[in-house]
Amino acid sequence: MTAQDAQRIRGLEALEERLAEDLSFLELPPKEWVPATEYEGVEVFDAVIIGAGMCGLVATASLKMLGIHNVVCLDRSPEGQEGPWVTFARMETLRSPKQLPGPALGLPALTFRAWYVSQFGAQAWDALGKIPKSQWMDYLIWYRRVLQLPVRNLVTVTGMTPVTQDLIALDVSDAGSGRQERLYARHVVLATGRDGLGGGYVPEFVERVPPKFWAHSADDIDFSALKGKRVAVVGAGASAMDNAATALEAGAGQVDMIIRRKELPRINKFTGIASQGVVQGFAGLSDAWKWKFLDYVLGAQTPPPRDSTLRVSRHENSRFFLGTAVTGLRESGDHIVVETSGGDFDYDFAIFATGFRVDLDRRPELKHFAPHIQFWSDVFTPEKGAENGELSTSPYLGPDFEFLEKVPGSCPSLRLVHCFNYPASLSHGKLSGDIPAVSDGGRRLARGIARDLFVADRETHFANLVAFETPELLGDEWTDSAASIPAILKGAAE
Numbered sequence: 079m080t081a082q083d084a085q086r087i088r089g090l091e092a093l094e095e096r097l098a099e100d101l102s103f104l105e106l107p108p109k110e111w112v113p114a115t116e117y118e119g120v121e122v123f124d125a126v127i128i129g130a131g132m133c134g135l136v137a138t139a140s141l142k143m144l145g146i147h148n149v150v151c152l153d154r155s156p157e158g159q160e161g162p163w164v165t166f167a168r169m170e171t172l173r174s175p176k177q178l179p180g181p182a183l184g185l186p187a188l189t190f191r192a193w194y195v196s197q198f199g200a201q202a203w204d205a206l207g208k209i210p211k212s213q214w215m216d217y218l219i220w221y222r223r224v225l226q227l228p229v230r231n232l233v234t235v236t237g238m239t240p241v242t243q244d245l246i247a248l249d250v251s252d253a254g255s256g257r258q259e260r261l262y263a264r265h266v267v268l269a270t271g272r273d274g275l276g277g278g279y280v281p282e283f284v285e286r287v288p289p290k291f292w293a294h295s296a297d298d299i300d301f302s303a304l305k306g307k308r309v310a311v312v313g314a315g316a317s318a319m320d321n322a323a324t325a326l327e328a329g330a331g332q333v334d335m336i337i338r339r340k341e342l343p344r345i346n347k348f349t350g351i352a353s354q355g356v357v358q359g360f361a362g363l364s365d366a367w368k369w370k371f372l373d374y375v376l377g378a379q380t381p382p383p384r385d386s387t388l389r390v391s392r393h394e395n396s397r398f399f400l401g402t403a404v405t406g407l408r409e410s411g412d413h414i415v416v417e418t419s420g421g422d423f424d425y426d427f428a429i430f431a432t433g434f435r436v437d438l439d440r441r442p443e444l445k446h447f448a449p450h451i452q453f454w455s456d457v458f459t460p461e462k463g464a465e466n467g468e469l470s471t472s473p474y475l476g477p478d479f480e481f482l483e484k485v486p487g488s489c490p491s492l493r494l495v496h497c498f499n500y501p502a503s504l505s506h507g508k509l510s511g512d513i514p515a516v517s518d519g520g521r522r523l524a525r526g527i528a529r530d531l532f533v534a535d536r537e538t539h540f541a542n543l544v545a546f547e548t549p550e551l552l553g554d555e556w557t558d559s560a561a562s563i564p565a566i567l568k569g570a571a572e
Contacts, residue, residue: 086197093196094224097187108145112531113538117245117262125527126248126263127151128443129499130229131161132218134269136181136516137498138227140524143183146531150261151227151269152250154234161271163215166296168320171208173383174513181221183517188224190217208385235443238266243490244534248443264534265527267479267496272296272511274499275444275473276437280430287407291414295321295431304427305329310416312336312404313431314343315379319386321429326393333396334425336418340401342387343379348508357515360507361477365458372504373466436471436501450489452482454504473497475505478526479519498523 101107115122124146127134130153138151153160161167174180182188194213195203222229232253239247241262248261268274278294293299295317301324309330311322314337322333348356360368390396399420406417407428416423438448455470476482479496483489498519500511509519532539559566 089196100187107142110147111145113535122262123148123150125149125265127267127269128235129269133498133510135222136520137267137269139225140520144524144528151229152233153231157231158219163211168324171210172214176209178514180513181516193217238443239446240491246494265494267498269498272500273434275501276435277440279433279435283406287409292428295429301328306331307426309333310336310425310428316382318431319382319390323389335398336402337400338403343381346380347375347378357518369460373464447492450483450492452484456484469504472501472504479523
């Protein structure tokens, strides 16, 4: 171990001591207060969180900070590979400013900044531009460890079934042990990320071409196999730039960005109005105003980061085809032909950075609930000219991120399933997918679950109230002078 490594370890240990003291001063986490329950002799979790990426960890920590300890967080990935950061996120750094508190839940010692400064010093922090994505993953690993969050890795949820109107069964597959299990939960939180209610979207004509010729930008792509190849990247967002740059850096012979728009978007609109007003107030807007805000933002589109774009354009073998719409894709011998509004182009491989779509048929864990979920298209009709397919397929959520029934009474247990992922944005704002306000989202979610658990167990809590008999006074704190009243009055009269 080098002296520098030893210093980093000592710095982190000091930070952890500071965090422990802060938590102690705040009496956090509070004692457990939810009564233990069983179903057919099996322990019932108060909450099961599906996904141990950033949102899953924040949801789990937020529940713990409210004294809800009987929870478990499940993730299908190996430990240290949860979320996109070291898998399909191919950017070099995060896009969010480094100073954002992110998942810190209001605790200064839990911020990335505190974690970074404790190891590398204040001068290194000042010199840091944006956060390297691998370092952000290291921070989340520390976050999970220092808060002692109950995460099980290599566990996939294969199905969820309503048992009663107050209980859900989850069938899970544990790749580590090879066992199939059934868990029971009073609440389920879907912290399943950008594609949490569906998956990556590509045009239908793409799916008719053998998959050896193409991939979605979130797929596991062997970029080394693209060395010397002609590659098309369809799209102009951040993931398009990141995938194109990764292909170029892996030695691709030619990478063409095929972009429908005549100009790249340049202004990130939502960043411009970022404030606690938006964070706290968005959920209070009328449906029409929520739609108006997000429809405008989606229409303007989010520009790719400047650094990501320069990462592509600095390569001489990169080209940008603006104002060029992809209209088809076909196989031609050992290569593919990308059909565009500007003509046909030959490539060896194509990457489609064409976003994600809500598609519940692709989520087997929601099979029993999917027919009952209410979407915005079920309850809201936008003004003419403001139609938006992505928004219309957003789930119409309740105040605690819970799914609502399309037909009241058809699936009472649906309210126990909470959508704490990107598709929740139209109902709650950007609280469950991005770094800036994820703590606010986690606390809103946890407060709702805590309220529901207390109300559900009200009889037990009332019985505990009645049975509570720890005295505050012991009876020796005063002297009863009532027996002396006659003598006192007589003396006063004389």
